[in-house]
Amino acid sequence: MALKYSRQRELIKDFLRERRDHPTADIVYRNVRLLNPNISLGTVYRNLALLTDRGEIRRLRLGDGTDHFDADISPHYHFICNKCGCVQDLQMDGMADIPDVDSLHFKGKITGRMTYFYGLCEQCCQNSGD
Amino acid sequence: MALKYSRQRELIKDFLRERRDHPTADIVYRNVRLLNPNISLGTVYRNLALLTDRGEIRRLRLGDGTDHFDADISPHYHFICNKCGCVQDLQMDGMADIPDVDSLHFKGKITGRMTYFYGLCEQCCQNSGD
DNA sequence: TTCCTTGCAAATCGTTTGCATAATG
DNA sequence: CATTATGCAAACGATTTGCAAGGAA
Numbered sequence: 001m002a003l004k005y006s007r008q009r010e011l012i013k014d015f016l017r018e019r020r021d022h023p024t025a026d027i028v029y030r031n032v033r034l035l036n037p038n039i040s041l042g043t044v045y046r047n048l049a050l051l052t053d054r055g056e057i058r059r060l061r062l063g064d065g066t067d068h069f070d071a072d073i074s075p076h077y078h079f080i081c082n083k084c085g086c087v088q089d090l091q092m093d094g095m096a097d098i099p100d101v102d103s104l105h106f107k108g109k110i111t112g113r114m115t116y117f118y119g120l121c122e123q124c125c126q127n128s129g130d
Numbered sequence: 131m132a133l134k135y136s137r138q139r140e141l142i143k144d145f146l147r148e149r150r151d152h153p154t155a156d157i158v159y160r161n162v163r164l165l166n167p168n169i170s171l172g173t174v175y176r177n178l179a180l181l182t183d184r185g186e187i188r189r190l191r192l193g194d195g196t197d198h199f200d201a202d203i204s205p206h207y208h209f210i211c212n213k214c215g216c217v218q219d220l221q222m223d224g225m226a227d228i229p230d231v232d233s234l235h236f237k238g239k240i241t242g243r244m245t246y247f248y249g250l251c252e253q254c255c256q257n258s259g260d
Numbered sequence: 261t262t263c264c265t266t267g268c269a270a271a272t273c274g275t276t277t278g279c280a281t282a283a284t285g
Numbered sequence: 286c287a288t289t290a291t292g293c294a295a296a297c298g299a300t301t302t303g304c305a306a307g308g309a310a
Contacts, residue, residue: 004284040292063191107252115245122237134264170267
């Protein structure tokens, strides 16, 4: 499955790289369309799936009903604000803090894990007149 | 919002309590319908949402496109098999192993986290003729 | 009688897909 | 020319919702 150049895919990658807020497919679509008004939603979905499969971007399934995408594929965690729904990166003192697979009494083989943190973001903490 | 008795809701709770495999709404529907052929999918969804909101059951967003439900609301982790898609409970040596929120350089307030483990279940490990 | 709950069907939402056309190598 | 990618619209699967009727307090 050789990859051929496509302007659309480049625009999608570029957009994703300059965003730190983990946009959804629809947000990618709406923004890329500003630069290429003819692009279709289907193309955006296809390319996001393709890039995810190739490991060039990361798909975040945050459980809010719609997938988010992150051009930063380095190991890091994500925080989701329960109030405003924003998604932020979390920096930890080494990812080693995360539960050790060995401590699990499990007969199968664990090859990966996914962790998300939830709470109130800094902004929403301040406007606490909830 | 005072809660009134409903046979349908009881059936749903009963079914969920006797299952350890974290069924989806549709599976709940199909099974409860055996006892109450008139129940509708909408009612199942409404009650699952209601019970989730009240904390009587847990909703699992595993990222496989459909939500799963768990009557066991005690703290424990879940494992999802990448091959057969089954969902299993994980027992750890105390949940304390999980990343300490204090180790996060984060200005907001973290109130919860969600962790899922992925890999091959025991069954699928054996039938390794993948 | 009040109002929570239901069954049913239509509606929504996010995402995928078929197909004919356009662009790349 | 062979192949991959695109735009468009229709199709999809999961979940939600409006509404009139039913059941519980």
